[in-house]
Amino acid sequence: MILTNIEQVPGKRIVAHYGLVSGSTVRAKHVGRDFMASLKNIVGGELKGYTELLEESRKWAVERMMTQAQELGANAIVNVRFSTSSVAQGAAEIYAYGTAVTVEDA
Amino acid sequence: MTELVALLIRIALPLLVVVLAMITGTICERRHFQAIARREQALGGLPALTVKEYPADRPVSSARMVTGSVVVSIDHFKRFLASLRNIFGGEVRSYCSLLDRGRREAILRMKESCPDADLIINMRVETSSVSQGAKKTLGSTEVLVYGTALTFADQAV
Numbered sequence: 588m589i590l591t592n593i594e595q596v597p598g599k600r601i602v603a604h605y606g607l608v609s610g611s612t613v614r615a616k617h618v619g620r621d622f623m624a625s626l627k628n629i630v631g632g633e634l635k636g637y638t639e640l641l642e643e644s645r646k647w648a649v650e651r652m653m654t655q656a657q658e659l660g661a662n663a664i665v666n667v668r669f670s671t672s673s674v675a676q677g678a679a680e681i682y683a684y685g686t687a688v689t690v691e692d693a
Numbered sequence: 694m695t696e697l698v699a700l701l702i703r704i705a706l707p708l709l710v711v712v713l714a715m716i717t718g719t720i721c722e723r724r725h726f727q728a729i730a731r732r733e734q735a736l737g738g739l740p741a742l743t744v745k746e747y748p749a750d751r752p753v754s755s756a757r758m759v760t761g762s763v764v765v766s767i768d769h770f771k772r773f774l775a776s777l778r779n780i781f782g783g784e785v786r787s788y789c790s791l792l793d794r795g796r797r798e799a800i801l802r803m804k805e806s807c808p809d810a811d812l813i814i815n816m817r818v819e820t821s822s823v824s825q826g827a828k829k830t831l832g833s834t835e836v837l838v839y840g841t842a843l844t845f846a847d848q849a850v
């Protein structure tokens with residue numbers, strides 16, 4: 588599965604479009620991480636627990652999007668976008684979406 | 694007497710935390726910025742562009758999506774400065790350095806995830822606040838950077 592965030596796949600030709608595919612996860616901070624983060628908040632700097640959480644949830648969202656594309660018979664997703672929004676206090680959504688296509692060597 | 698001690702503790706303890714936060718926070722931030730500058734120097738050969746166009750006359754051997762993300766927060770002292778700023782208005786410098794730090798770190802992580810690439814195109818930056826700190830002040834910020842990494846099949850001219 589090839590992913591790009593431009594309209595085509597460089598070096599390849601798009602032969603079929605399958606429309607929009609998307610994946611999302613809603614993540615919440617868990618208590619332990621929250622506690623460590625609140626300690627780290629005093630001195631500032633990177634909050635590693637949250638960075639990992641963000642990375643994990645991004646991977647999940649992308650994976651769900653890729654599964655959807657595979658079910659459609661696509662072998663690439665173009666024009667992928669990410670969007671984050673906070674649903675409630677302490678929980679946030681990460682949403683990945685793109686267009687499933689089939690590409691061939693040009 | 695005990696009242697005086699209690700009052701002293703109530704005032705001195707938060708003050709101590711703020712002063713400690715100021716010292717460690719400033720040292721950490723300076724170190725981080727030095728590290729960022731050094732890594733940016735090392736990765737100077739891999740440009741990240743926000744345009745979608747790429748040199749069409751060069752054969753591309755691989756194109757893939759790359760991402761980089763980071764969550765950073767500021768120290769208590771800077772948060773205190775920012776809350777003072779809220780009274781008079783104007784640019785909040787302490788938050789500027791936080792966002793600058795986060796974005797540059799995220800871009801560096803994206804570049805470091807694809808050392809074999811020649812060019813990153815259509816780079817996008819997504820910033821959002823993860824957690825609300827005490828009294829609705831900005832607690833920390835998360836930055837997600839993504840783009841398409843290209844590797845050319847021929848050698849650079």
